[in-house]
Amino acid sequence: MRYPALKINSETVLENASAVETLCRLHGIEVWGVTKGLSGDPRLAAIYMKAGFVGCADSRIDNLSGIKEAGVRARLQMMRIAMPSELEDIARVADVSLQSEVSTIKALDAVCSSLGVTHDVLLMMDVGDLREGFWETEIADAAGELRDLSGGVRIRGVATNFACASGVLPTPENMARLVKLRDLASGVMKIDMPVISVGGTCCLKIIEEGLAPKEINELRICEGVLLGIDTAFDRDIPWLSRDALRIEAEIIECRDKPSVPVGETGLQAFGEKPVFADKGTRRRAILAIGRQDVNIDRISPMEEGITIEAASSDHLIIDVTDAPGRERYRPGAVVSFLPRYPAMLACSTSRYVEKIFD
Numbered sequence: 001m002r003y004p005a006l007k008i009n010s011e012t013v014l015e016n017a018s019a020v021e022t023l024c025r026l027h028g029i030e031v032w033g034v035t036k037g038l039s040g041d042p043r044l045a046a047i048y049m050k051a052g053f054v055g056c057a058d059s060r061i062d063n064l065s066g067i068k069e070a071g072v073r074a075r076l077q078m079m080r081i082a083m084p085s086e087l088e089d090i091a092r093v094a095d096v097s098l099q100s101e102v103s104t105i106k107a108l109d110a111v112c113s114s115l116g117v118t119h120d121v122l123l124m125m126d127v128g129d130l131r132e133g134f135w136e137t138e139i140a141d142a143a144g145e146l147r148d149l150s151g152g153v154r155i156r157g158v159a160t161n162f163a164c165a166s167g168v169l170p171t172p173e174n175m176a177r178l179v180k181l182r183d184l185a186s187g188v189m190k191i192d193m194p195v196i197s198v199g200g201t202c203c204l205k206i207i208e209e210g211l212a213p214k215e216i217n218e219l220r221i222c223e224g225v226l227l228g229i230d231t232a233f234d235r236d237i238p239w240l241s242r243d244a245l246r247i248e249a250e251i252i253e254c255r256d257k258p259s260v261p262v263g264e265t266g267l268q269a270f271g272e273k274p275v276f277a278d279k280g281t282r283r284r285a286i287l288a289i290g291r292q293d294v295n296i297d298r299i300s301p302m303e304e305g306i307t308i309e310a311a312s313s314d315h316l317i318i319d320v321t322d323a324p325g326r327e328r329y330r331p332g333a334v335v336s337f338l339p340r341y342p343a344m345l346a347c348s349t350s351r352y353v354e355k356i357f358d
């Protein structure tokens with residue numbers, strides 16, 4: 001076993017995914033499993049497909065490519081609007097993509113036609129979060145310009161994000177506005193646009209309450225399935241498990257030290273000025289994991305009585321003075337943490353962290 005490690009309990013992820021799939025199916029919604037939380041790991045993609053999701057979605061074409069090369073049978077959705085420089089990859093790898101620039105869609109259409117493939121596009125709509133997407137007032141013109149594509153791209157529907165850039169929460173009202181924007185675009189284009197896709201995890205709450213407009217028929221989700229939490233609404237999702245993923249790190253030093261540093265203090269390595277309370281002598285353990293691997297503000301120790309004190313690039317210092325059975329904390333012992341979303345992302349992209357599915 002090598003540390004630090006990100007451990008993924010496949011069974012628990014599958015249970016969470018299946019619970020989400022069941023809820024959504026009840027409401028006529030198909031689920032796209034978002035794989036970017038674990039850097040597009042094909043093992044995660046396989047779990048999503050086993051749970052009955054319709055496909056896998058990611059924000060990096062490299063990740064989708066990896067899933068395809070690993071032989072996972074899944075429809076693949078490219079969720080981040082395309083860089084004009086990557087259209088050929090998107091045409092070759094993804095079945096569907098989210099787009100918000102008319103010029104990019106036209107270029108993608110030309111690339112797809114020349115490759116002889118048909119690619120589905122969902123038009124991103126901005127209903128208020130101020131990240132990507134057409135603004136309501138532009139839609140008629142944009143849809144007009146997209147009427148004469150060459151058949152490489154099929155415009156299949158609309159999509160939106162909530163709580164990504166500005167924290168705007170989904171409501172039945174802004175979801176209904178998305179439906180209206182779809183009707184507007186399909187009216188101008190004189191085509192059916194059957195797909196209305198929403199994301200991410202924060203949409204679950206509206207779906208659970210039965211308040212999503214019946215036209216909403218796709219959900220893109222990551223955080224809820226992997227972590228059982230909904231950051232936007234600041235809640236643990238009661239019917240999902242919180243402990244499918246854990247971060248494990250190994251102790252490399254443990255000893256008693258004062259709780260206040262000795263000497264004049266300036267800024268620490270990351271330009272911050274820590275403050276210290278004098279709690280007397282404390283037992284501090286150093287773990288071999290650091291800010292290169294994990295976002296230390298976004299992890300919680302799984303064992304009782306442990307607090308996180310400080311971290312540098314490669315060291316994380318915890319206080320174990322009040323932990324029951326503290327004698328176990330010695331070099332070689334392993335300490336576990338539950339990640340929140342940013343910590344999971346950091347761990348999964350750090351090449352120093354072993355990713356283990358069990």
Ligand SMILES: *Cc1c(COP(=O)(O)O)cnc(C)c1O
Pocket residue numbers: 034036059079080161198199200201202220221222223224
């Ligand atoms: C990351 C992402 C999601 C998934 O969001 P979660 O809140 O993690 O479920 C959905 N849609 C898009 C476009 C994303 O980038």
